Amino acid sequence: MEHVFNQYFFIFFAGSPQQEAVRTMFGDIMRQKLGGDTELAQKLMPDFPVGCRRITPGDGYLDALNAENVTARFDPIVKFTGKGILTQPPPDTGPEETESNLIICATGFDVIFKPAWPMVGLNGTSLRKLWKEESEAYMGIAAPQMPNYFIFTGPNSPLGHGSLFGALEASSDYILKWCSKIASQGIKSITVKPEVVREFNDYSQEFLRRLCEHLDVAHGTRTTRSMGAYLNQQNRFGFMGSGITDLEASGGQLGFYLDK
Incomplete structure (x- = not known):
């Protein structure tokens, strides 16, 4: 297993055959999990190489976006309101408010290595x-x-x-x-x-x-x-x-x- 995992290093070389092969494979997997939804796949498919950012999402994420009780919105957020979120749809249309009971913000995390405590040398x-x-x-x-x-x-x-x-x-x-x-x-x-x-x-x-x-x-x-x-x-x-x-x-x- 260690031997196999260590071979993955060549995937991260930009433009390498291994990179292109993995990109194609991941694209096929994403389209499959999205149930063949071409429009959703076009919006979610990354335009950067595999490994440029953390490989995600995990199992079940794409399947959930394609569920009947889920609506995927990609419009920019204008502001939070007392009832939910105000988003800006395409040009020539007014902002739309989506009412929500719960809003969860997932904006990443601090990747800087600086310690959380004072360290003086x-x-x-x-x-x-x-x-x-x-x-x-x-x-x-x-x-x-x-x-x-x-x-x-x-x-x-x-x-x-x-x-x-x-x-x-x-x-x-x-x-x-x-x-x-x-x-x-x-x-x-x-x-x-x-x-x-x-x-x-x-x-x-x-x-x-x-x-x-x-x-x-x-x-x-x-x-x-x-x-x-x-x-x-x-x-x-x-x-x-x-x-x-x-x-x-x-x-x-x-x-x-x-x-x-």
Whole structure:
């Protein structure tokens, strides 16, 4: 199972055959669950690649939209009223009020990694302020200016496909090695160098340009400065190359870590 899930990584390469195949398959599934309702399918079918946003909805969601006691409305909301919701239908028509007994707002959630509690590190650096706009960490584990601070599934963690347990186990091994070193060698604190975090994230963003996750469909395509050959010559993480292992390229066993 781990081997199969880990193969899904190639789905996220924008324009890849795997991406196109999955997009076609998901489209067929959506149309089937919508009961062949062409108009509803056209309104719900995403125009962005699979994986650009979290893969959803779950089982039963599309079926529910096609139920007889459900009306799917896509008109913009003008305002909430004392009786329900006022929406704006197509041009040349007036707003329509839909009366409701209960209104549930589902507008997403905060995906910023900044902690909910005050976290102050070297030179009074606040992690909440440091990560207010963009979050950067080393391997998704360590934050700059934060001594002895380790996290799981932080910024740029090896997540997005496959099993979470393998990534958590690798992170645990790394963190425990540092804990052992600190405890046994008289080290008071360790902190990742800011320039290391900067270069790791430069490399990460350059690699992500090839993946569909990097496409921000709400605000256009996100870009970073193109590093080209400079990446391989100057960035310490250039040795990571294309980001693909020999096992993946040769079709090897991708769940090998379970044997350890």
